[in-house]
Amino acid sequence: MDSVKFSINAPERKLYEFIHGHDDFDKVYEHLVYLNQYRKESGRDFKIYITGILTRYTEHTRDDYFKVFDGLADQIVFKDVYNQGGYMPEIDWQLKCTHDKEQTRRCNLPFDALCVTWEGYLSVENADFENMLIVADLNKVSLKEGWYGEKMKEVRRMFLDNCLEGTLCHGCVHHCQSSAAPLMPEYATENPDIFLDWPVRERIKVAGLPYTKLVYVPMAADIIHPGHINILKTAASLGRVVVGLFSDEAIRSYKPEPYMSYEERKAVVESLKYVDEVTCQETKDYSDNLRRYRPDYMVHGTDWRTGPLAEVRQSAIDLMTQWGGEVVEPDYTQGVSSTKFKQKVKQTE
Ligand code: SF4
Numbered sequence: 001m002d003s004v005k006f007s008i009n010a011p012e013r014k015l016y017e018f019i020h021g022h023d024d025f026d027k028v029y030e031h032l033v034y035l036n037q038y039r040k041e042s043g044r045d046f047k048i049y050i051t052g053i054l055t056r057y058t059e060h061t062r063d064d065y066f067k068v069f070d071g072l073a074d075q076i077v078f079k080d081v082y083n084q085g086g087y088m089p090e091i092d093w094q095l096k097c098t099h100d101k102e103q104t105r106r107c108n109l110p111f112d113a114l115c116v117t118w119e120g121y122l123s124v125e126n127a128d129f130e131n132m133l134i135v136a137d138l139n140k141v142s143l144k145e146g147w148y149g150e151k152m153k154e155v156r157r158m159f160l161d162n163c164l165e166g167t168l169c170h171g172c173v174h175h176c177q178s179s180a181a182p183l184m185p186e187y188a189t190e191n192p193d194i195f196l197d198w199p200v201r202e203r204i205k206v207a208g209l210p211y212t213k214l215v216y217v218p219m220a221a222d223i224i225h226p227g228h229i230n231i232l233k234t235a236a237s238l239g240r241v242v243v244g245l246f247s248d249e250a251i252r253s254y255k256p257e258p259y260m261s262y263e264e265r266k267a268v269v270e271s272l273k274y275v276d277e278v279t280c281q282e283t284k285d286y287s288d289n290l291r292r293y294r295p296d297y298m299v300h301g302t303d304w305r306t307g308p309l310a311e312v313r314q315s316a317i318d319l320m321t322q323w324g325g326e327v328v329e330p331d332y333t334q335g336v337s338s339t340k341f342k343q344k345v346k347q348t349e
Contacts, residue, residue, distance in 0.1 A: 301330060
């Protein structure tokens with residue numbers, strides 16, 4: 001061992017607790033003091049480094065790191081926080097330093113980092129809490145076999161070709177929340193709370209820090225018309241807009257077959273200036289996505305007060321009140337609807 005590095009989220013307790021989620025500041029400080037003492041007493045020659053992890057709420061504390069940890073580290077460097085591991089996409093838009101403008105993250109881990117879990121599995125990622133990125137079981141194969149094995153090669157190829165869709169790395173690289181399947185399901189741990197989007201936002205609110213509200217907008221968006229734009233404009237005036245785009249199956253459950261596929265509709269909606277993120281709305285019942293995101297607002301046109309969505313309206317309103325959210329219903333834009341447009345198209349065909 002030639003060095004020990006401490007990743008420290010803030011140089012004081014209150015901010016540390018806010019970023020880290022637990023009040024472990026004293027513990028970290030004690031460990032740092034202990035290690036310095038151990039180095040002195042044992043005469044062992046290793047370096048002690050600190051990385052300060054900066055967020056938009058803590059980047060003003062750089063100088064404090066040098067004062068608070070004076071004499072306890074050979075070097076202090078700083079790194080912007082990022083959503084390593086892909087579990088917490090809200091880090092990218094709520095906590096990330098505003099000067100960090102990277103669109104796509106470049107990741108070196110599959111090429112130059114060995115990450116072994118406590119169970120003895122080789123993973124691509126050292127924060128792989130649910131074993132989503134396991135590539136080999138080192139209880140069965142050697143480290144060399146795992147590192148040069150077919151699974152690891154497959155992962156590297158996915159990185160080189162930028163084809164990470166469906167893996168945890170996709171959300172991490174593209175700063176988004178996307179569903180992911182484990183590389184080797186037999187080693188993955190079940191966690192229904194994976195990808196929950198709201199805990200960091202809750203902490204920001206509790207700490208009374210500047211906060212961007214989250215707005216959920218469900219829509220089918222088969223034909224984008226002024227009614228959609230009106231809804232999205234209202235939503236964007238309230239905060240960051242996540243569109244819950246109905247899957248093809250969800251549309252079929254209450255409307256005729258969509259003209260465009262989910263992927264085609266997604267491409268259109270993603271490019272609208274009022275939209276920050278698109279997620280899949282798998283059923284016409286919004287409960288799952290609302291629980292996952294816990295938005296501050298849900299925006300829906302008044303047209304759902306009657307018709308096939310009326311039954312899910314009340315459950316959405318009840319659910320939103322559980323965490324203090326609000327349902328906003330901009331007036332339905334008279335005279336425009338996808339159904340009418342589709343009828344017109346049929347008549348002119
Ligand atoms: S891209 Fe994948 S391996 Fe790299 S940091 Fe993100 S989750 Fe980890």
